[in-house]
Amino acid sequence: MEDQDKIIEELESDVSELIEKELESAAAIIGINVGTPEGTKITSRFKTPINMTIGEVTAANSSLVFLSSKMLKDTLNQDVGYNLITGKDKIVLSILSENITMIAYLNRELAELEGLDMYINRLQKLALQISAIIETSDILKEEIFKGLKRAIPNTLVLAIITKDGLPIKIQSTMPEPILSAMIAALYNLSGVLLESGMEYSIIGGQNGSVIIHELDENRILALAVPESDERKLGSYIAKIKAIIKS
Numbered sequence: 001m002e003d004q005d006k007i008i009e010e011l012e013s014d015v016s017e018l019i020e021k022e023l024e025s026a027a028a029i030i031g032i033n034v035g036t037p038e039g040t041k042i043t044s045r046f047k048t049p050i051n052m053t054i055g056e057v058t059a060a061n062s063s064l065v066f067l068s069s070k071m072l073k074d075t076l077n078q079d080v081g082y083n084l085i086t087g088k089d090k091i092v093l094s095i096l097s098e099n100i101t102m103i104a105y106l107n108r109e110l111a112e113l114e115g116l117d118m119y120i121n122r123l124q125k126l127a128l129q130i131s132a133i134i135e136t137s138d139i140l141k142e143e144i145f146k147g148l149k150r151a152i153p154n155t156l157v158l159a160i161i162t163k164d165g166l167p168i169k170i171q172s173t174m175p176e177p178i179l180s181a182m183i184a185a186l187y188n189l190s191g192v193l194l195e196s197g198m199e200y201s202i203i204g205g206q207n208g209s210v211i212i213h214e215l216d217e218n219r220i221l222a223l224a225v226p227e228s229d230e231r232k233l234g235s236y237i238a239k240i241k242a243i244i245k246s
Contacts, residue, residue, distance in 0.1 A: 012043045014133050019045045022126055028110035028119065030090070033057045033103045034130055037065070038143050038160055039168045039219055042100070042134070050105070059218040061103040063166035065096040070176065082120055091116070095124055097131035144215065145169055147243040148223065152236055156208070157224035159183060160215065168219065183222045187212055200237060204228055213240050 019032045023045060031046030035058035044054040052060070069080040083094040091106040104123050111119050148158060157172040157179075165184030167176040190198040190212075200213040208226045211233070215221045221240065227233060 030105040055218040059162045062168045095127045097127040099131040099134040102127045151239045159222045
């Protein structure tokens with residue numbers, strides 16, 4: 001992912017500047033994390049350290065937004081605007097714009113004192129500003145989903161999930177939570193049998209196969225193809241590796 005890392009590095013200064021200003025001007029905002037809809041981390045700023053890594057936060061938030069979006073679409077036929085989670089001391093606000101997922105951690109007492117509507121509105125505006133910056137970059141062209149669909153056009157099922165089994169982005173007729181749970185279970189069981197981390201596995205059938213491949217420290221990739229020839233599957237594995245490393 002060398003090219004993608006360079007793109008993210010170039011984006012960081014512009015995006016980080018916007019986030020820093022937001023953190024400085026709002027006492028209630030503890031931290032903000034920005035990623036792509038596929039769970040690729042872009043940048044993150046927190047006033048105090050959190051237990052999760054940036055990659056874990058990004059992947060989990062992309063999954064949360066994906067599931068929230070699907071639920072709202074399936075139940076009310078509406079697009080998701082935000083997801084608000086309230087705890088004892090903190091509020092977590094997740095926002096999906098056209099090009100990014102953004103999550104903000106808020107001090108509950110301060111945020112409720114000033115008004116949650118105000119914070120929702122200002123963070124949605126921030127997400128739109130960041131989304132506009134991302135749109136002009138090449139990072140979206142480097143996203144795994146698009147790259148794989150171009151490289152392996154006969155793909156029948158394509159899924160990116162967290163290692164915990166949560167869907168991030170899926171193209172399949174199978175229900176997303178069921179497919180994600182199955183992929184994660186297969187990945188984890190393979191690691192147990194190997195007694196180490198799994199790189200990839202192939203589930204071969206008579207006329208088709210499923211390839212499961214580690215994407216990074218937080219995500220897993222799976223795709224199904226109407227192909228059982230070992231040489232052809234080997235070429236698919238090579239393409240997957242090239243896209244992940246590009």
